[in-house]
Amino acid sequence: MKKTFVLVKSLIAMGFLFVSCDNSDDIKCPEALTGELTEMETSFSGTWALTAITSEEEIDLTDDDTDNPSTDLYSQFPACDNDSVYTFESDRNYTYIFGKTEADCDSQQEATGTWQLTENSSLIFVSGCSRQITPIDLNEENTEFTIEKTLTYTDVDGNSISTKTTFTYSKTV
DSSP states (O other): OOHHHHHHHHHHHHTOOOOOOOSOTTOOOOOOOOSOOOHHHHHHOEEEEEEEEEEEEEEOOOOSSSOOOEEEOGGGSOGGGGOEEEEEOTTSEEEEEESSSSTTOSOOEEEEEEEEEOTTSEEEEEETTEEEEEEOEEOTTSSEEEEEEEEEEEOTTSOEEEEEEEEEEEEOO
């Protein structure tokens, strides 16, 4: 698996755009999100780990000399590529880590900032000098949420496949 693909995939999955800030009067960075959590946010706060990645189209990403396309992309990625965890704190701070809980991951990332969950199930992130709004689908039990993105993959035969991809995060205990 190419490292550049992993980095691009993880940045897209996170939904973050990091922009450098300078001291110019032209750039106005968004202020950190503050305030008491709503009842829905209080229930949502906690740690969420990536537990599934699925696609609408079957794709074979494994170079194992077997033609075995699948919509289950999670099982085709190495453990380090599936090592994605959000922690949403009750003080509105959050941490996102990638590749830090599995052993010997080459590509490690961490982002911190503030968060808010809106009534229409969008996560708002403020980190550094960026503000990102990511629509999510939260299950009724408040134990899983999904993020959908249309991504382009290159399969083992070199074919480019654009497909809707669903990232599922499960709340940990």
